[in-house]
Amino acid sequence: MKHFGGYLRSRLGTIILCVCLFGVFAAADLLFEVETIVLWYPLILGAVLLLVVGAVDYVMFLKKHKELSYGELPTPKSLIEEDYQSIIAKLKEEADMRASSASQDYNNMIEYYTVWAHQIKTPIAAMRLNLQSEDSESARKLMGDLNRIESYVEMVLTFLRLDSDSTDYVIKEHDLDEIIKSSVRKFSREFILNKLTLNYEPVKYKCITDEKWLEFIIEQVISNAVKYTSEGGVRIYMDEPGLLVIEDTGIGISAEDLPRIFENGYTGFNGREDKRASGIGLYLCKRIADNLGHKITAESTPGVGTKMIIDVRGKKLGVE
Amino acid sequence: MYKIFIVEDDKGIADGIAACLKVWDMESREVQDYRNVTEEIRDYDPHLVIMDITLPYMGGYYWCQEIRKTSSVPIIFISSATDNMNIIMAMNMGADDFIPKPFDQSVLIAKVQALLRRTYDFNKGSFALEAAGAVLNTNDNTLTYNGTKIELARNEYKILLTLMQNKNKVVSREKLMEALWETDSFVDENTLTVNVGRLRKTLEAAGLKDLIKTKFGVGYFLEDS
Numbered sequence: 001m002k003h004f005g006g007y008l009r010s011r012l013g014t015i016i017l018c019v020c021l022f023g024v025f026a027a028a029d030l031l032f033e034v035e036t037i038v039l040w041y042p043l044i045l046g047a048v049l050l051l052v053v054g055a056v057d058y059v060m061f062l063k064k065h066k067e068l069s070y071g072e073l074p075t076p077k078s079l080i081e082e083d084y085q086s087i088i089a090k091l092k093e094e095a096d097m098r099a100s101s102a103s104q105d106y107n108n109m110i111e112y113y114t115v116w117a118h119q120i121k122t123p124i125a126a127m128r129l130n131l132q133s134e135d136s137e138s139a140r141k142l143m144g145d146l147n148r149i150e151s152y153v154e155m156v157l158t159f160l161r162l163d164s165d166s167t168d169y170v171i172k173e174h175d176l177d178e179i180i181k182s183s184v185r186k187f188s189r190e191f192i193l194n195k196l197t198l199n200y201e202p203v204k205y206k207c208i209t210d211e212k213w214l215e216f217i218i219e220q221v222i223s224n225a226v227k228y229t230s231e232g233g234v235r236i237y238m239d240e241p242g243l244l245v246i247e248d249t250g251i252g253i254s255a256e257d258l259p260r261i262f263e264n265g266y267t268g269f270n271g272r273e274d275k276r277a278s279g280i281g282l283y284l285c286k287r288i289a290d291n292l293g294h295k296i297t298a299e300s301t302p303g304v305g306t307k308m309i310i311d312v313r314g315k316k317l318g319v320e
Numbered sequence: 321m322y323k324i325f326i327v328e329d330d331k332g333i334a335d336g337i338a339a340c341l342k343v344w345d346m347e348s349r350e351v352q353d354y355r356n357v358t359e360e361i362r363d364y365d366p367h368l369v370i371m372d373i374t375l376p377y378m379g380g381y382y383w384c385q386e387i388r389k390t391s392s393v394p395i396i397f398i399s400s401a402t403d404n405m406n407i408i409m410a411m412n413m414g415a416d417d418f419i420p421k422p423f424d425q426s427v428l429i430a431k432v433q434a435l436l437r438r439t440y441d442f443n444k445g446s447f448a449l450e451a452a453g454a455v456l457n458t459n460d461n462t463l464t465y466n467g468t469k470i471e472l473a474r475n476e477y478k479i480l481l482t483l484m485q486n487k488n489k490v491v492s493r494e495k496l497m498e499a500l501w502e503t504d505s506f507v508d509e510n511t512l513t514v515n516v517g518r519l520r521k522t523l524e525a526a527g528l529k530d531l532i533k534t535k536f537g538v539g540y541f542l543e544d545s
Contacts, residue, residue: 118374121400125422126332132425133339135486135495150422161403168404181504188501192494198506212404 007061011054018050110160117157124150144189151223158216158284162291169210169291176205176244176312180236183218190226197233205238207312213288214312217296220281221246221308228252228270228306242313252302261298262286322436324348325366327357327383328398329375333421337370340425341432343485344447357383358390366393368436371415373399373406381413388414394435398423426502433458449484451544454528456484463526470526476519478503483532483542492539516540 008015022043029039067074076082124146131143184198191198207214225234225248232249239245253261257268267279282296289296293314300306324346328334338348349364351357354376361369369387373380384395394417397410402420410418417431433447437459447458454465461477463470472480482499483491493512500507500515507515516532523531532540 118400121421122330122333126330126336128422129333129336129425135492140494170404184506185502188498192497195509197508200506
């Protein structure tokens with residue numbers, strides 16, 4: 001009965017007309033002082049007829065509403081309905097065309113960016129290989145910049161892969177230490193150049209995860225730790241089994257920024273100071289962690305340091 | 321002397337690989353005609369093949385299958401397409417190892433040496449570096465001098481290895497630290513100084529006093545006349 005009100009409203013004109021007609025009948029009969037039965041009989045007959053017709057109309061109304069709410073258009077019953085339907089059909093066609101051309105453009109773009117990311121890796125590989133034969137201050141600086149380029153490229157690739165259908169996860173048991181070591185190695189130059197210490201003893205933990213994606217998360221966190229720490233260093237340890245902590249003695253994150261650091265594009269105060277920040281790294285980390293069934297959280301005290309906690313105890317995922 | 325064949329269409333990378341193979345006394349040749357890779361490999365008869373996946377005309381997978389029809393020479397793939405699918409594909413095509421681009425010289429050398437060691441017996445050519453009559457043996461991390469074998473601790477070995485790879489050149493403290501970090505020894509400057517001191521003592525005990533010289537404020541070097 002919830003549509004009854006709506007039905008009455010849509011038939012308001014007819015209802016008012018009927019009431020008026022009954023009124024006119026009644027007034028006319030009263031004026032001419034006819035017998036009561038002559039007054040009431042046609043009125044009651046008329047009312048019954050009206051109710052029957054109204055009930056049938058209401059059922060039709062409900063049926064039409066049902067069809068429309070499923071997104072189908074009922075067979076047009078009048079010229080006006082036909083006109084409306086042809087307008088709707090045209091709009092739908094246009095919208096479909098626009099959507100398909102947009103998705104085509106989007107796919108082309110994704111494809112190009114993917115090819116580009118792979119293309120750029122070749123000159124990076126060549127530069128890296130040749131720079132390694134040099135042992136000088138400037139070679140080390142160039143290598144640092146090259147590492148940054150490389151990590152940006154990796155970020156693009158990750159960003160593109162994150163939502164693609166072909167995203168390949170190979171979930172199995174991994175030695176967490178292997179993943180940590182491989183991530184840490186990539187930042188050796190930054191640590192050495194900035195004279196930062198690394199305090200890390202093997203955590204001896206096995207976790208069910210995808211090696212590459214988890215490595216991306218750990219690399220991002222270490223990269224931030226190194227970037228925002230000028231004195232002291234980084235400590236990697238396990239608080240309780242499954243809770244990997246990466247702690248730095250850097251500038252920290254202010255309390256008002258802390259709840260938002262995993263949002264896309266959020267750079268906060270540190271990011272506004274450092275124009276290189278894109279606000280995308282931690283966002284990607286969060287998304288990947290969600291996909292892997294891991295959790296990533298942050299604690300920080302400005303001026304003292306930041307603690308990033310990665311919970312690698314995934315429960316949702318099955319082993320492949 | 322081991323012979324390595326390089327199938328890589330980027331000249332910069334191919335030359336870089338050849339240069340770091342040369343440090344280890346390995347001979348190498350780069351592919352000339354990308355349509356006749358199998359023939360060139362047959363002519364050169366290498367001990368190992370390093371192959372890119374994306375190549376002109378035919379891809380690395382194709383050549384890998386072609387090579388496998390007649391030969392079991394070890395093949396290492398190098399590629400920038402590092403998703404799991406590609407790595408699995410490469411292995412299914414008969415490759416022995418996969419190195420994602422970009423890679424470090426040390427990773428490449430380590431994988432090449434490991435594969436050679438697995439495939440051929442030790443006698444054929446072990447990987448050894450020499451300076452001032454002392455031979456650093458990479459098979460068992462020892463140093464041989466005047467017929468005696470000296471055991472080296474892990475960090476000592478790595479420091480000596482890096483210095484020997486750069487004989488007669490000053491190796492900066494940073495570079496030595498980087499080398500140690502590669503083997504998951506995350507040392508700082510003080511630890512490096514301690515390690516070098518310990519290595520010097522070990523060498524002195526073996527009669528190799530002053531093998532490692534200090535270039536003040538920069539680093540260390542090995543003199544080999």
